[in-house]
Every structure is written in C-alpha cells, then in structure tokens.
Amino acid sequence: MSANNHQNMNSNSEDLFTDLGNPFRPLFHWTPVDEPEVMKTIDSLKNNYSSGFDELPIFIIKAAKVFLARVIVHLINSSFISGIFPLKLKIAKITPIFKKGCTKNISN
Numbered sequence: 001m002s003a004n005n006h007q008n009m010n011s012n013s014e015d016l017f018t019d020l021g022n023p024f025r026p027l028f029h030w031t032p033v034d035e036p037e038v039m040k041t042i043d044s045l046k047n048n049y050s051s052g053f054d055e056l057p058i059f060i061i062k063a064a065k066v067f068l069a070r071v072i073v074h075l076i077n078s079s080f081i082s083g084i085f086p087l088k089l090k091i092a093k094i095t096p097i098f099k100k101g102c103t104k105n106i107s108n
Contacts, residue, residue: 032082035069038076053093
C-alpha cells in the first residue's frame, strides 16, 4: 500500500467520524415544565381511591395540587437537568385483581 493510499484511508476514516456527528448528542429534547402544566396533568388523573407505592390516593393529590405543584415542578425540572430519575419514583405497586374462575388456579 502506498503512502498516498494510506493517507486517503485516514482521511476517509476521519470523514466517517465527522459524518456521525456528536456521539454525545442527547436522544431527547426536554423542555422545562411549569406549574399550570403540572396542575392540568393532576386534574386529568382518574378519580379513584387506589394509591401508588406512596399510599397517597389521587383525590388527596388533587385537593393539594396548588401546594404540591411547585415541588413537583422542581423535581421534574431537576431530573431533566441532571439526567437522574429519583430511585424512589422507579418503584411501582402492582395489585392483581381477581376477575372470575377458580381462585386456586394461578393463571386466573
């Protein structure tokens, strides 16, 4: 392989990486949330008495939305900025609900 061919190969390799763009480019573009958006989202939640891992029913969150909105906005925007999702919010509470059939059958 001549020196000239080797030089062209290196040039092509550099172009390859340039064409890829910034490898650390974020996959998502987040825009900060605000209090009205959070309150609108809270209002859109279904009214029920079931609760999540925190044992806090939705109707209580709705009743306190004016007081909670600022804190929730801060949590969400801090998560977007830092790229860290709070560990405690990664926990889900799953409750199986029996519909019909034999209660002793696991597949029900």
